[in-house]
Amino acid sequence: MQPAQKPESGVLFVGIDLGTSHSAIAASNGVRTTLGSYVAYPRDVISKKALGKDKLFGDEAVKHKHACDFYRPMEKGQVLYRDLDKQVNRDPLKTTQAVHDLLEHVVSLAKPRPDDLIYGVIGAPAQASLHAQKLLLEAARGVVDCVMICSEPFAVAYGLQFLTDTLVIDIGAGTTDLCRMHGALPSAEDQITLSAAGDAVDRRLFELMQECCQGAAFTPNMVKQIKEKNSFVTQRAAERVNVTLPVRGVPTQFDITEAMKQATESIVPEIVEGLHGLIAGYDPEFQAGMRENVLLAGGGSQIIGLDKAIERKLAELGGGKVRRVEEPTFAGANGALHLAQDMPAEFWNQLDS
Ligand SMILES: Nc1ncnc2c1ncn2[C@@H]1O[C@H](COP(=O)(O)OP(=O)(O)OP(=O)(O)O)[C@@H](O)[C@H]1O
Ligand SMILES: [Mg+2]
Known part of the structure; x- marks a missing residue:
């Protein structure tokens, strides 16, 4: 259901980047914060008593994971990394609950007033399936009043006002999301998701x-x-x-x-191949412009020299200019907040709790 109209006051807008390894929130009251996307539940009465709470998040969850059921709830299916960490619990029903709890905790960090209506834009991977988007909408029930899911790299570009002839590469933990920007909301053909992250x-x-x-x-x-x-x-x-x-x-x-x-x-060739595919499939008149505007975001963009390594490889395929965003940790959440503030009522899903 859509809200009839967006209220003028009493609203807290939040932009949320729910990532595999980090989540970030930026809110219209000025709060900006980030935490590890980890949730832990004390395993028995003894650990519950010792820890003094029944849910732990971020670093605290990691610290006490041996006494808890430990979740990395935003982890993506195909990633083999999980095979290395035997400590992570993957019961599907409980993981869904953990997504909800993580989202609730992240929103609480923005310190909404009790009577605030909360409008939240949540960034999802570029090619999140309809199923994954539905799960996110469900997880948001009871946490925010109105929600919109948007593609994470689109949020990054929107926040930086790079809306035309730009290619965003968001190198996260589980996936690298690539998105082509051409002045309108990107569609499925404009986006690809790679596991080279x-x-x-x-x-x-x-x-x-x-x-x-x-x-x-x-x-x-x-x-x-x-x-x-x-x-x-x-x-x-x-x-x-x-x-x-x-x-x-x-x-x-x-x-x-x-x-x-x-x-x-090892991740450079697949990223450049994806990048090249998106450029080659674009209107030939504007391909040159897009090549000159490649934005590198996400935690992985902090690998020293990665921008230049991608440029070098891209040079073999016609050249291009790669720039790193200044705030990789908050670029997605900031952009999602801008979207939340700008989007009219018809873009929102109203959730009844
Ligand atoms: N200084 C750094 N140098 C290299 N890699 C880094 C650095 N800081 C963070 N990372 C890596 O960036 C990745 C996390 O990036 P980010 O927080 O953007 O991912 P995410 O949003 O949680 O994941 P995803 O977008 O896949 O859901 C992790 O693999 C992390 O190890
Ligand atoms: Mg991310």
């Missing part, structure tokens, strides 16, 4: 480190942290990447420069 880098780095750090003990989460601190793709490494890992309990240093370079480089 942060989790794929982690997976590759994990495998390569198993080879080059003989005898060392490490977890997927440690590998992710190492990547976030040290990742780069450049033709020649300016500095070596050395890490200290325990070998039978003894801290030992390993040089993982080559593994890091290979792991980050």
